[in-house]
Amino acid sequence: MARSVLKFGGTSVADLERILHVADIVAARARAGEKIAVIVSAMSGETNKLVSLSRGAAGEDLQDGDFSDEYDVVVASGEQVTSGLLALSLRRRGVRARSWLGWQMKMMTREGHGSARIDRFDYDSGLAEAIDGGEVAVIAGFQGISENGRVATLGRGGSDTTAVAVAAALKADCCDIYTDVDGVYTTDPRIVPNAKRLEKVSYEEMLEMASLGAKVLQTRSVELAMNHKVPVRVLSSFAAPGDDNPGTWVCSEEEIVEKQVVNGVTYSRDEAKITLLGMEDKPGMSARLFALMAREGVNVDMIVQANARGEGRANMVFTCTSADAMKARGVLEKHRDEGLYEDIDVTSDVAKVSVIGVGMKSHAGVAETMFDALFKKNINIDVIATSEIKISVLIDADYTELAVRALHTAFDLDVT
Ligand code: ADP
Ligand code: ASP
């Protein structure tokens, strides 16, 4: 029995007209005999509105513990609305359907609130039976229930992860992520209009692309898909049922015959650079510094240490998200007097631009091409980080788009 999981993001359910269009797509597939679970996001803009309402209500003083559990109650509500509206629209088309909220389907989460992780998804909720019995399950994405019975949300973009988790649990034949672009592109098509749609992209590459800024899929959803070998496809919700809409398959590397050296260029502006000048150059200083960061929950990304001019001194540069940088500065200022460092500088005027491709594993010269393309545009590289299948550079945020376009051209990714 073919079980299918379909997910529709915010723009795809932005208003009633779009929801009715989604109902047409789902109804056509249900009539063709597929057993369907549909995951919906909140209407576009709705979650942002709910986030700022929660912040407004909480004021400046509430700490995380007092804030995030009720924040989740508020922001999870956007998906409740769309799940009900889509279920109604399907019934209007004569398709049996009902909505499922996180707590009703026992989507159990762990690791607190705001960006909880899915722990397990209990099977005794009746969801699988309902689907197999021919009723479309319209699932509110992004939400689950914590160990102590409270509403929890999965982090921004988390409906993607709900979809993959449901597909894995149901052993679905496909997990179709319908969105406002018709696939995964070599870079964000909003920045480079002649970006290319990829027919296939490996889990590994997609994971790097998502975590380095391509927000088309939430990083955790790709991680989950890779671990459970869920076949994911990204495709357009704007096409009509029956239109040619091949999308992009996210699949194992072995299924990709022609491996490109570079398959994607990404950017992230949500970066901050922290420079510590005059750290004592002796064993244990880095351990002390990053223990402090870990304790504050600061997720450190790129790290560079270099000897300073002064005797026995070193400078340390590291990056993290802009939000984490505030926390990092706060705790570092407190430790300034203990001789950890002499001076600190924090800036958010930086962006991380990356090139990604599995072919890099077996090709030399990628760094040279990348650095040369940036040099030709007179873009200065601040920090560099590499892994087996990616190279990232930190640059001045003002040059983000210029860098992305230059790299896209340098690696022959432009549609001609
Ligand atoms: P949804 O609301 O459907 O979840 P998102 O806004 O989260 O959609 O993700 C889709 C957006 O991701 C696209 O509109 C596009 O601008 C952006 N995007 C960034 N990088 C890429 C990429 N490499 N390929 C496709 N889309 C990308
Ligand atoms: N509505 C949530 C958000 O905007 C979850 C999602 O759309 O995936 O982040």
Ligand code: MG
């Ligand atoms: Mg999204």
